[in-house]
Amino acid sequence: MKTIYDLAEEIRRCTACPLWKGRTLAVPGEGKGKIMFVGEAPTVEEDRQGLPFVGKSGKFLDEMLEIAGLKREDVFFTGIVKCHPPENRRPSIEEVKTCKEKWLEKxxxxxxxxxxxxxxxxxxxxxxxxxxxxxxxxxVITEKGLKFFIAYHPAEGMRFPVIKKKMEIDFKKVRKLI
Ligand code: SF4
Incomplete structure (x- = not known):
């Protein structure tokens, strides 16, 4: 059975969708905790460092983790796609599907x-x-034996105070779930 580190190595070499062409570093994910956070795609800074949720969005997420009573070591952070889309565009449906089936599911x-x-x-x-x-x-939505909790993306929470408030309320619920 492969480990999360084996998968990370393979992700760094992946060329399964066109996003690999524009990346500096793929961002497989970080951490080994049992609570998984799945965001969108690496930002410019994350692409440069090869790490998820660094910089401003990382700080914001740390605030939310504290509300949830979690530390970074309790979680695994990743994105639905692992390579930075050119010009910060949204990843396409096809790119999301490819990356999810090839990597996130594993x-x-x-x-x-x-x-x-x-x-x-x-x-x-x-x-x-x-x-x-x-x-x-x-x-919470339970599907295929997995428990999913639905939240806004930190980028939205950072931009809109009203969304930040909603995220604070939601992350308090995460505290009760774990
Ligand atoms: S986004 Fe995912 S599927 Fe596409 S090249 Fe990167 S790792 Fe591979």
Whole structure:
């Protein structure tokens, strides 16, 4: 059975979708905890460092983790795609599908997370195929034996104070779940 580190090595060499052409470093994910956070795609800074949720969004997420009573070592952070899309565009449906089936599903299989926290619309659509974030954030959905918690993406929380408030309420619920 492969480990999460074996998968990371393979992800760094992956050319399965066109996003590999524009990356500096792929961002397989970080951590080994049993709570998995799935965001969208690496930012410019994350692409440069090869690490997820660094810089401002990382600090913001740390604030949310504290509200949830979690530390970085309790979690595994990753994105629904592992390579930075050119000009910060959204990853396409096809890119999301390819990366999820090729890597995220294997990471889930290896880590067996107790809870998967979905951050934002792209990860929500990619993982559950549907759902209106505005309506279902803060809720748990159980599917295929996995427990998903739906939340906004930190980028939105940083931009809009009203979303930040909603995220604070949602992350308090995460505390109760774990
Ligand atoms: S985004 Fe995912 S599938 Fe596409 S090249 Fe990068 S690792 Fe491979």
């Amino acid at each position: 990471q889930i299989e290896v880590l067996k997370p107790k809870l998967v926290v979905i951050l934002g619309r792209v990860a929500l659509k990619g993982l559950l195929g549907q759902g209106n974030l505005k309506e279902i954030h803060g809720n």
